[in-house]
Amino acid sequence: MEKSTQLGMNRTGADMSPIHSKAMLKGQSLFKVGPIDSTGMAAIRSSYVQLKEPVGSVPLPGTFKGVLTSGKEKMTGHNPEVLINKLGERLAFERSGVRLYDALIMKIEADKADEGKDIVSINLLKQFREEEYEHFLMVKEVMESVGADPTAQTPDADVAGLAALGIQKVMTEPRTSLSQCLEALLTAEMTDNGAWELLVELCEEMGLDDTSAEFRRALAQEEKHLEQIKSWVRQLTMGQAEKAL
Amino acid sequence: MSVNLLDARGTPLDQQRFTWRDLVQDPISKLDDDAFTRVRIILANGLEQQANRFQHMCSQMNKELREPLAMIRRVEHHQQTMINWLLSSDHSPIETTIGYEQVAIEVTAAIAQQEPDPYLAQVYRFGLLEDFDHMYRYSALLDRVEGKDANNILQSYTDIVPGRPTVDEHRHPTDDLRDHYDRKTAAPVSKMNALTIMSGEYQTRDYYMNIGPTFSDPVARQLYAEIASIEEQHVTQYGSIIDPDETMLEKWLLYEANEAYNYYSLLESETNPRIKAIWERFLEYELGHLDVVKNLFKKYERRDPAEILPEALPTPIPFESQRDFVRKTLEEEINLRANGTQFVDKSEESKASLDYRNHINSEGSPSEAVSAGYQWAPGTELARKSS
Ligand SMILES: [Fe+2]
Ligand SMILES: [Fe+2]
Ligand SMILES: [Fe+2]
Ligand SMILES: [Fe+2]
Ligand SMILES: [Fe+2]
Numbered sequence: 001m002e003k004s005t006q007l008g009m010n011r012t013g014a015d016m017s018p019i020h021s022k023a024m025l026k027g028q029s030l031f032k033v034g035p036i037d038s039t040g041m042a043a044i045r046s047s048y049v050q051l052k053e054p055v056g057s058v059p060l061p062g063t064f065k066g067v068l069t070s071g072k073e074k075m076t077g078h079n080p081e082v083l084i085n086k087l088g089e090r091l092a093f094e095r096s097g098v099r100l101y102d103a104l105i106m107k108i109e110a111d112k113a114d115e116g117k118d119i120v121s122i123n124l125l126k127q128f129r130e131e132e133y134e135h136f137l138m139v140k141e142v143m144e145s146v147g148a149d150p151t152a153q154t155p156d157a158d159v160a161g162l163a164a165l166g167i168q169k170v171m172t173e174p175r176t177s178l179s180q181c182l183e184a185l186l187t188a189e190m191t192d193n194g195a196w197e198l199l200v201e202l203c204e205e206m207g208l209d210d211t212s213a214e215f216r217r218a219l220a221q222e223e224k225h226l227e228q229i230k231s232w233v234r235q236l237t238m239g240q241a242e243k244a245l
Numbered sequence: 246m247s248v249n250l251l252d253a254r255g256t257p258l259d260q261q262r263f264t265w266r267d268l269v270q271d272p273i274s275k276l277d278d279d280a281f282t283r284v285r286i287i288l289a290n291g292l293e294q295q296a297n298r299f300q301h302m303c304s305q306m307n308k309e310l311r312e313p314l315a316m317i318r319r320v321e322h323h324q325q326t327m328i329n330w331l332l333s334s335d336h337s338p339i340e341t342t343i344g345y346e347q348v349a350i351e352v353t354a355a356i357a358q359q360e361p362d363p364y365l366a367q368v369y370r371f372g373l374l375e376d377f378d379h380m381y382r383y384s385a386l387l388d389r390v391e392g393k394d395a396n397n398i399l400q401s402y403t404d405i406v407p408g409r410p411t412v413d414e415h416r417h418p419t420d421d422l423r424d425h426y427d428r429k430t431a432a433p434v435s436k437m438n439a440l441t442i443m444s445g446e447y448q449t450r451d452y453y454m455n456i457g458p459t460f461s462d463p464v465a466r467q468l469y470a471e472i473a474s475i476e477e478q479h480v481t482q483y484g485s486i487i488d489p490d491e492t493m494l495e496k497w498l499l500y501e502a503n504e505a506y507n508y509y510s511l512l513e514s515e516t517n518p519r520i521k522a523i524w525e526r527f528l529e530y531e532l533g534h535l536d537v538v539k540n541l542f543k544k545y546e547r548r549d550p551a552e553i554l555p556e557a558l559p560t561p562i563p564f565e566s567q568r569d570f571v572r573k574t575l576e577e578e579i580n581l582r583a584n585g586t587q588f589v590d591k592s593e594e595s596k597a598s599l600d601y602r603n604h605i606n607s608e609g610s611p612s613e614a615v616s617a618g619y620q621w622a623p624g625t626e627l628a629r630k631s632s
Contacts, residue, residue, distance in 0.1 A: 008277060009277050010276045010277055011276070011277060011278070011279060011280070011400050012275075012276050012396075012397035012398075012400065013397075014396060014401060014623040014624075016400070016401075017400055017401040017402075020400070020401035020402060020566060020568075021401040021623065023401075023568060024396070024401045024404055024405075024568075025623070027404045027406055027568075027572065028406065028620060028621065028622075030406065030572075031406050031407060033618055033619065033620040034617070034618045035618050036617075036618040036619070036626065037617035037618040038389070038617070039617070040609070040610075040613060040614025040615070040617050041389065041464050041614050041615060041617075043609065043614065044463050044464050044467060044609065044611065044614055045462070045463055045464060047463070048463040162461075169334055173334050173335070174271075175271075175272075175333070
């Protein structure tokens with residue numbers, strides 16, 4: 001069983017220190033409190049939300065005519081910035097995805113003892129890593145072909161990165177177990193799948209049929225990633241539960 | 246174990262060395278280590294940070310001492326690194342904040358009880374009730390923003406109830422100044438206590454100033470702005486109890502002696518053997534610093550360090566729950582306020598402080614907003630609601 005699943009001296013719960021916890025609870029009765037009231041918090045939040053500035057803007061395309069055509073394709077949508085924002089997000093996510101897989105692969109290779117190795121295939125992880133890398137390059141090319149700057153950080157790229165901060169922390173933390181890392185990766189792959197589906201649809205909508213077909217192939221690979229990671233998490237957890245019994 | 250400050254030589258300075266691997270050790274477990282191990286780590290980090298800061302300031306004001314200051318300061322810096330890096334990455338910034346306020350409460354309460362000077366003890370009790378209230382406000386924030394229970398960090402050692410309301414803690418700067426101890430008559434432990442608490446408060450101020458802008462939530466951004474401002478007041482308060490007429494080398498001696506005193510206290514109470522070994526190592530390092538500074542003191546001031554230092558270290562600072570003392574202080578002194586350097590009833594506050602407070606709170610109070618109707622319950626407020 002992974003160490004993180006073993007019983008030990010976890011001190012966080014109230015039951016771990018019954019005498020102190022009892023004293024602490026007794027102290028609660030020493031002061032009176034009104035009903036739970038979130039109006040003050042809501043007022044502060046709303047005073048900023050109402051004046052809100054966005055996190056930033058979609059960068060202007062370097063070559064404007066490029067926005068209208070992608071290679072031989074003709075873009076039909078009216079708001080190319082929507083596509084640029086989303087392409088930027090996908091590019092950033094796939095690029096970070098490569099680093100997530102890198103971190104996990106290094107960790108598994110460093111950990112001689114981890115029991116999960118008979119379940120999780122490092123070669124398959126390496127293959128997924130390569131696919132994330134290819135997806136990054138693919139999106140980069142598409143951005144270039146429509147005249148968008150693939151080196152810029154778009155607003156949705158920025159916010160997706162913010163949302164994924166914790167995943168990166170879990171992956172690079174030496175103390176996390178293989179199942180904990182895979183579960184974090186599952187979060188990333190689930191998001192990834194949803195986002196690719198949307199991007200395929202968006203490209204179709206904008207008349208970029210070739211691009212959309214290409215993206216559909218990436219989506220098919222992402223579906224495999226998701227399915228595999230999910231099944232590893234399941235096998236690891238169920239396997240440990242059986243051993244424990 | 247006893248330490249003789251006058252004779253001890255400690256680890257020679259040239260043997261106080263580190264590697265990157267040595268500096269960055271395995272962190273403690275947020276879940277399994279005792280909360281007081283985290284308390285000790287945070288306190289020691291504050292002491293090292295302040296030792297480093299003090300030595301930089303000295304260097305700005307003294308040419309002769311620049312070289313020994315640079316040498317010792319590099320070690321202080323690396324000591325701080327090793328200590329601060331013991332905190333693990335799974336602490337969210339608010340969880341670490343809960344740890345910081347636990348330090349402020351438990352250590353200030355312990356020191357208030359061993360402080361021989363009654364006025365200084367009153368100063369500590371006064372500050373204590375304010376940090377105690379911060380714990381309540383931050384626990385509400387942790388619960389209401391992250392959905393987490395502050396007691397996972399506190400491990401039931403420290404109460405989560407209101408103290409002197411943070412909204413009332415905002416004072417005019419001149420009402421944060423205190424009378425200072427007299428360098429000629431004060432007990433050495435009084436001088437060291439002042440350094441310990443000022444160091445703790447200074448790092449808390451700096452920590453809040455660093456992490457405040459990393460929050461997305463405007464409520465958290467405002468609350469950190471508000472409580473950082475009180476910590477700034479606390480640094481003013483505790484900085485002003487120190488005698489300004491001490492010479493630079495006199496101060497430096499006290500800083501090094503106090504670092505030694507604190508490591509001695511930490512190792513006496515440490516339960517994690519790996520961390521205890523660090524406290525032991527650093528006690529020897531500090532005695533090595535002290536040895537250098539004692540010689541500088543003799544050389545430049547032609548005085549005997551025994552004029553300043555006690556022979557034996559004072560009784561170690563205890564690291565344990567001060568619940569009863571805090572509750573008693575709360576009961577008796579919650580209505581105290583400061584007017585100039587004196588403590589008065591809340592009916593006798595200065596107009597300057599009332600005006601200052603009225604203005605700064607005039608567009609709302611983050612600490613009141615975040616905690617309206619908040620009552621801690623095991624497993625968070627949501628667990629209380631459903632029961
Ligand atoms: Fe993927
Ligand atoms: Fe030090
Ligand atoms: Fe505080
Ligand atoms: Fe404070
Ligand atoms: Fe030192």
